[in-house]
Amino acid sequence: MDRRYQVFISSTFRDLVEERREIMQALLEMDCLPAGMELFPASNESQWTLIQGVIDASDYYLVVLGGRYGSETEEGISYTEKEYDYAVQAGIPVMGFVPANPDSIPAGKTDKNDAAAQKLAEFQAKVQNRMTKEWSSPEDLGSKVTRGMINLIKTNPRPGWVRGTEAMTPETRAEIAELRAQIAQQEKRDVEGSIITAAEIDKAFAHGDEEIAIEVNHRGYEGYKPYYEDGNISYSWNEVVEAIGPFMLDEAPEPLIRNALESDVLRSIQESPEIWTTTWSSQTAAISDSSWGSIIVQLRALRIIQTGTKKRTVSDKAVYWKLTPAGDDYLVGLRAVSHDPDFRKASD
Structure with missing residues (x-):
């Protein structure tokens, strides 16, 4: 049965536009369904419920780190890290991608204060406690995503999505047909049982001119x-x-x-x-x-x-x-x- 998997892509945005484009292209070539912040403004707190729902509906979760920690919530945690923590907590198989040469990242794509840089380092250490791969360019990242997803799908099978015409096996169709027949019979019995066929009213109760x-x-x-x-x-x-x-x-x-x-x-x-x-x-x-x-x-x-x-x-x-x-x-x-x-x- 041909399955397609929904994959949530999490990262900072402005500094990783090309990288995200390569990831989405790689996933589409694998017949996967990319999902991420392109669907909604990730910095909008009111959208968190929507983000949770998309993560819950995803089969796999990819997080890509660059040189920025990203915009933070009121709790002082970046939205990217908040998404990562939620995916882990929800039991979604995750894979991280970290820069192979962080020192070569252009200054315009890195955090400008030490506090954000420290949070990024701690977040990266957290991500590297699980399956991670290093990337050095957008093209290299797309290649790593393809190989990583093949391994992730193999080691962590997920339900995925299938066409409606392929979702049911012949056995399932037969079972549904049998259940429908049973329901129809029960409905017929219920209708027949609810029909009152008495020829006279029950005069034990007040009637007539009362x-x-x-x-x-x-x-x-x-x-x-x-x-x-x-x-x-x-x-x-x-x-x-x-x-x-x-x-x-x-x-x-x-x-x-x-x-x-x-x-x-x-x-x-x-x-x-x-x-x-x-x-x-x-x-x-x-x-x-x-x-x-x-x-x-x-x-x-x-x-x-x-x-x-x-x-x-x-x-x-x-x-x-x-x-x-x-x-x-x-x-x-x-x-x-x-x-x-x-x-x-x-x-x-």
């Missing part, structure tokens, strides 16, 4: 000033089912069903001026969450409704409800118009 007190928040306007009043309105279970049942002949989202009952409640409020304020404009009626929850629980207990079973998009978070066969029969009994045997006689 009533429920629904908590309502009634709102409206007089001019531009809003007003509201809270109260209870009594509904029989037959009235509840008559109001919302038709919306659940097919599966319907819960917000739509709740709005249907609230519209019916508002109509009842507007027909009761002796109890509620009916002179406001733009009136609304909102059923409390507690009352709505009680209604849903009761209708489920009566075996009038059940949750929907149709597949929907992942983004659709609504709960869907539909009538059970018993609920459908119950609604028909409430709302269907009976035949009047005397109608033909009266019209003749």
Whole structure:
């Protein structure tokens, strides 16, 4: 299987531009994926989380030292050394490259103060405790990177990246197909198990003309000033089912069903001026969450409704409800118009 490895390149930047170019060219010729500060400003503290993520996603880590220690963090450590320490801590295989002739580095590419030079020397000593190679020119560095990477890959195998079409073996594909079949069977069993087939409602629970007190928040306007009043309105279970049942002949989202009952409640409020304020404009009626929850629980207990079973998009978070066969029969009994045997006689 053809694998490509992501390699993080860490170094100071302005003094090693040519060297970094040679490293990237060497890695590309090996079908590796170079990653480094070209992707982000290494001196920006706010980018540290991004840098960590790129290092974590890399298979190997290369650090190149020149004549400068580099810009420092608030802790007094250079960003290059901070990256190196993180890679070591994360268990990423690392390889260091140090100058073979540090005294020959041009003055413009070296630190100008003794403190930075001392930190660079200590950092180089740290790097040389692990696998390192010396370099003398950009071209020499590119060559050393190629040979070093061949050895690093051989001695430290890593997952790498593969094409999606090559990522799965025939055995893996067969296993996935089997798992999908098992999931499909389980989903079918779940759907079948969730379907209520009882022909009658469970009359052990309150139903028919027995009533429920629904908590309502009634709102409206007089001019531009809003007003509201809270109260209870009594509904029989037959009235509840008559109001919302038709919306659940097919599966319907819960917000739509709740709005249907609230519209019916508002109509009842507007027909009761002796109890509620009916002179406001733009009136609304909102059923409390507690009352709505009680209604849903009761209708489920009566075996009038059940949750929907149709597949929907992942983004659709609504709960869907539909009538059970018993609920459908119950609604028909409430709302269907009976035949009047005397109608033909009266019209003749």
